[in-house]
Amino acid sequence: MTKIPACLVLLLVISGLALAQVKSPDQFLGYKLGSRYTPHFNIVNYCRQVAEAAPDMVKLEQYGTTNEGRPLLLLYVTSPANLARLEEIRQNNLRLTGITADKTAPDDKNPAIVWLSYNVHGNETSSSEAAMLTLYELVNPANTKTKEWLQHTVVIIDPCINPDGRDRYVNWFNSVVGVNPNPQPFTREHAEPWPGGRANHYYFDLNRDWAWQTQLETQQRIVKYNMWLPQVHVDYHEQLYNNPYYFAPAAEPYHEVITPWQREFQTIIGKNNAHYFDQNGWLFFTKERFDLFYPSYGDTYPLYRGGVGMTFEQGGHSRGGAAVINRDGDTLTLWDRLYHHFTTGMSTIEASAQNATKLVQEFKRYYDKARTSPPGEFKAYVIKADEGCKIVRLQQLLNRNNIEWCRAVNASYTGINYFTGKSGPVKTDSLDIVINANQPNANLLKVLFERNSHLSDSVTYDITAWSVPFVYGLTTYGLSTYVAGLTKTTEINKPQIKTLNGEHSVAWLIRWNGLNSVQFLSTIMQKKVKVRYAEQPFKAGNEDFDKGTLIITRTSNQSLGESLGSIISNAAQKAGIGYTAVASSFVDKGFDFGSEKVHGMQAPKIGLLAGDGVSPLSMGEVWHYFDTQINYPVNIIWANDLNKNILRELDVLIMPDGNYRFLADRMMNDALRDWVSSGGRLIALESAVGQLSAADWGIKMKKSDDDKGDKPDDKKDDYSMLRRYENRERDFIPGFNPGSIYKVELDNSHPLAFGYDETYYTLKQDNTIYEFFKDMGWNVGVIRKDNQVAGFVGSKLKDQLKDGLLFGVQEMGQGEVIYLADDPLFRSFWENGKLLFSNAVFMVGQ
Numbered sequence: 001m002t003k004i005p006a007c008l009v010l011l012l013v014i015s016g017l018a019l020a021q022v023k024s025p026d027q028f029l030g031y032k033l034g035s036r037y038t039p040h041f042n043i044v045n046y047c048r049q050v051a052e053a054a055p056d057m058v059k060l061e062q063y064g065t066t067n068e069g070r071p072l073l074l075l076y077v078t079s080p081a082n083l084a085r086l087e088e089i090r091q092n093n094l095r096l097t098g099i100t101a102d103k104t105a106p107d108d109k110n111p112a113i114v115w116l117s118y119n120v121h122g123n124e125t126s127s128s129e130a131a132m133l134t135l136y137e138l139v140n141p142a143n144t145k146t147k148e149w150l151q152h153t154v155v156i157i158d159p160c161i162n163p164d165g166r167d168r169y170v171n172w173f174n175s176v177v178g179v180n181p182n183p184q185p186f187t188r189e190h191a192e193p194w195p196g197g198r199a200n201h202y203y204f205d206l207n208r209d210w211a212w213q214t215q216l217e218t219q220q221r222i223v224k225y226n227m228w229l230p231q232v233h234v235d236y237h238e239q240l241y242n243n244p245y246y247f248a249p250a251a252e253p254y255h256e257v258i259t260p261w262q263r264e265f266q267t268i269i270g271k272n273n274a275h276y277f278d279q280n281g282w283l284f285f286t287k288e289r290f291d292l293f294y295p296s297y298g299d300t301y302p303l304y305r306g307g308v309g310m311t312f313e314q315g316g317h318s319r320g321g322a323a324v325i326n327r328d329g330d331t332l333t334l335w336d337r338l339y340h341h342f343t344t345g346m347s348t349i350e351a352s353a354q355n356a357t358k359l360v361q362e363f364k365r366y367y368d369k370a371r372t373s374p375p376g377e378f379k380a381y382v383i384k385a386d387e388g389c390k391i392v393r394l395q396q397l398l399n400r401n402n403i404e405w406c407r408a409v410n411a412s413y414t415g416i417n418y419f420t421g422k423s424g425p426v427k428t429d430s431l432d433i434v435i436n437a438n439q440p441n442a443n444l445l446k447v448l449f450e451r452n453s454h455l456s457d458s459v460t461y462d463i464t465a466w467s468v469p470f471v472y473g474l475t476t477y478g479l480s481t482y483v484a485g486l487t488k489t490t491e492i493n494k495p496q497i498k499t500l501n502g503e504h505s506v507a508w509l510i511r512w513n514g515l516n517s518v519q520f521l522s523t524i525m526q527k528k529v530k531v532r533y534a535e536q537p538f539k540a541g542n543e544d545f546d547k548g549t550l551i552i553t554r555t556s557n558q559s560l561g562e563s564l565g566s567i568i569s570n571a572a573q574k575a576g577i578g579y580t581a582v583a584s585s586f587v588d589k590g591f592d593f594g595s596e597k598v599h600g601m602q603a604p605k606i607g608l609l610a611g612d613g614v615s616p617l618s619m620g621e622v623w624h625y626f627d628t629q630i631n632y633p634v635n636i637i638w639a640n641d642l643n644k645n646i647l648r649e650l651d652v653l654i655m656p657d658g659n660y661r662f663l664a665d666r667m668m669n670d671a672l673r674d675w676v677s678s679g680g681r682l683i684a685l686e687s688a689v690g691q692l693s694a695a696d697w698g699i700k701m702k703k704s705d706d707d708k709g710d711k712p713d714d715k716k717d718d719y720s721m722l723r724r725y726e727n728r729e730r731d732f733i734p735g736f737n738p739g740s741i742y743k744v745e746l747d748n749s750h751p752l753a754f755g756y757d758e759t760y761y762t763l764k765q766d767n768t769i770y771e772f773f774k775d776m777g778w779n780v781g782v783i784r785k786d787n788q789v790a791g792f793v794g795s796k797l798k799d800q801l802k803d804g805l806l807f808g809v810q811e812m813g814q815g816e817v818i819y820l821a822d823d824p825l826f827r828s829f830w831e832n833g834k835l836l837f838s839n840a841v842f843m844v845g846q
Helices: 006-020 025-029 040-053 080-084 086-097 126-139 144-149 163-176 216-228 260-280 300-304 334-354 356-372 390-400 442-449 468-472 515-526 555-560 563-575 616-629 644-648 666-677 687-694 831-843
Strands: 058-065 071-077 112-117 153-158 232-239 251-254 308-315 323-325 331-333 380-383 405-407 411-417 423-428 433-436 476-479 507-510 531-534 538-540 543-545 550-553 580-582 598-601 606-610 635-638 652-655 681-685 740-746 759-764 777-783 788-790 804-812 815-820
Touching (some): 025 126, 040 058, 040 071, 040 126, 040 163, 058 216, 071 216, 080 086, 086 356, 112 216, 112 334, 126 144, 126 153, 126 334, 232 334, 260 308, 260 334, 260 356, 300 308, 300 442, 308 334, 331 334, 334 356, 356 442, 390 433, 390 468, 442 468, 468 831, 507 515, 507 563, 515 531, 515 550, 515 563, 515 831, 550 555, 555 563, 606 616, 616 831, 644 666, 666 681, 666 815, 681 687, 681 831, 687 815, 740 804, 759 831, 815 831
Parallel strands (some): 112 153, 112 232, 232 308, 606 635, 652 681, 681 815
Antiparallel strands (some): 058 071, 323 331, 405 433, 411 423, 411 476, 507 550, 507 580, 531 550, 531 598, 740 759, 777 804, 804 815
16 A cells, blocks of 8 residues: 655645635625625625635736726636646747747647636626636536546636626616516616616727727736637627527638638537537527627637637626516526526536647647738738827737737838729838738738628628728738848837927927827816917928927917926827927918917817717717827716706817707707807717707708609519518618728818828718718718728618718807717727817817
């Protein structure tokens, strides 16, 4: 009989005692899991308790905090042997990709890494409850199955991606529910108030932010994701409470870069999930509704990073409450919902453990092929630098996604211009960048930069066009060959500061060409610096300055004395922007700084409407823009509270996408008109433009041929009106525009288009277009025929979306109404639209 060393016996005893101290969620929380909602702080406390009680199996890490200060956590759960070498496993996994500088041969028999993400939408609350049960069963000493699985997997659990949204929902629900939840769906506990808990603090949908990383939570999470790059990622969601459970395999369209193995493993997971659901008699569906195309989801982004990404959807979000009677007459409880999620989580870990070797080997093959045989029509991309900050912001996006890029040198190439579609020469210098496609993240690069995406099915869940060159408005060329001899870098461009004609400056000039210019303006306006802008181009000290250039003269700011220069310098440094100081107000060409063509600017007092009827997503984009991107004060006003007294306190009023009841109130409608006529500026976004049109404000929606009654007589009663019921989901496709890119022609002599050339690329998500202004209005942004650039547009809409207005300014008395029919701040990743919106706020009407 072999004797066990005393030290090992002691270690086993200590380990057993530690595991014995792990409490179940019921034991720790003091109530049965699923009987009520758990606030985020107690989810955090439970996770810490498990990590402390099972330190040989669980490592807890706080990877960040939310806007409201709540912790963001990851838990690493695996066997004791794997946890002891966790960092070695992580480093080896990165060596499989070729991303790391460590060229040691990787071990392709490593454990598979499975990442489970819960509660990305705050009011899809059952998944964080499921996360606690999943965590417990992984370390539960009585669960021998999970111990076997964890020998072959490292499970990473993010128990709540969106704590701010979750607590917004949970705190509200706990405040309105009684001792026993009411399952009747028409009661108040099933009617969540505005803005709802779905989005984060700034009302952004975090499930659309994976690639763009505009939000704090995403930025912090992707840092960790890049450090691990799991082979399997599951994103947990909820859908309408009448729907059965959804799990992989996903619906078409699949993006063309998704590999056969990634498709195959989706089916493996689906069949394993189905096995357990069939055992329990639970309904489910697969291969419908939820596709794998748009690159910024929690299922698609991991696919484009070499893993297998999946969405699991349980019925019940928001209106599910703690119990709800569905259309079958059954009562769906919170316990039912969380247990379904728990089951698919366990099933995913099991299937991943059974296929761990294959998962790791295919993961390595994915990255090997990316480096040696990248997909896409181009071998390399040349991106020309702009005069503003768009190239800097693109460099930041590339860095966040670990896409390798190089600074260009003085050279000449031949490539296809994204904006013209034509092949031609391109010269580069050190401010431009080059991206070679033969790199680890070749697939993500291809997806983000593709000119037109291939759709295997036109019924999609989200937008169909997002090509980065159009998003940023940066001239880009696709090359047919790799560019050799360049050094990879992550260092972004630096601003240039120039001083002309000596040190005794009488004026400072700041080009108006990007968001950094707006950030600078915001800072100095709040410092009470008086600013002017040039209506026309001019030349000073042999340097050319375009329309919109900010001019700060010492004469107008004498009260600030010698501190003016330091205020400007500090503001420029904070914004990351260059400026030019000049010693005279006399210009070499154009209008001098005292000319009437140089206009004074006032710091506007801004109101932003929110509340019932207003889209939280649209309002959140504007709020986020002011609060985090340019740091300018904005007054958020409940739309139903708007009145004459509030209007008197404002210079600018912003109406986000939404439905405004006050426009149907004649007195309030007239009061708003009077305010504009007295000098106010009204900015209407998306559907708000349509409502002003319906209220006869002066802008007219362009009618389709069908609306005009122009349909030929011989078409009125044709057989096309006979439709098959089974095709009902596809019958709307000819009139469908899920999100496509259109070229907009700009009148850049108007302040709304300052800082642009004569074109802008807009994301169009509907069929709305307006008639050209004939009087008292400016047609600043229009689309002509054949101006679609990328994305899917239904056949019925293509002829309609032409020869109309998208962006315009209507003069009304002393004020203006600015119409932005498309969203220039879309999800905050449509970078080229931010200056357009800034012009509406700061330039128009000055």
